[in-house]
Amino acid sequence: MKFSARNQIKGIVKSIHEGVVNTEVVIEVAPGVEIASIITKSSADNLGLTVGKETYAFIKASSVMLAVE
Numbered sequence: 554m555k556f557s558a559r560n561q562i563k564g565i566v567k568s569i570h571e572g573v574v575n576t577e578v579v580i581e582v583a584p585g586v587e588i589a590s591i592i593t594k595s596s597a598d599n600l601g602l603t604v605g606k607e608t609y610a611f612i613k614a615s616s617v618m619l620a621v622e
Contacts, residue, residue: 560612562588566604569597580608 564580567587576597579589588610602608 556611558611558613562610562612564588564608564610566602566606566608569602569604571597576602578602578608580610582610 562582564582566578567581568577568579570577571594574594575591576594577589577591578597579587581587590610600608
C-alpha cells in the first residue's frame with residue numbers, strides 16, 4: 554500500500570458511531586491519543602471496520618491552523 558499523503562498514522566479502532574448517512578470512527582494512535590474521522594456509512598461498511606481492528610489515518614490538508622488564548 555503506497556500513498557502520496559505524508560501524514561500516515563497507524564491506530565486501532567476504538568469506537569464506531571453509525572448514523573443514517575455518515576459514520577464517526579475514532580482510532581487510538583497512542584495511549585490516550587485519539588483521532589476522529591467522519592466517513593460515509595458505505596465506506597465504513599466497505600472497509601469492514603470493527604472495534605479493535607488496526608487501521609490507518611491519512612491526513613492531507615493544504616493548511617493547518619493553530620490558536621492560543
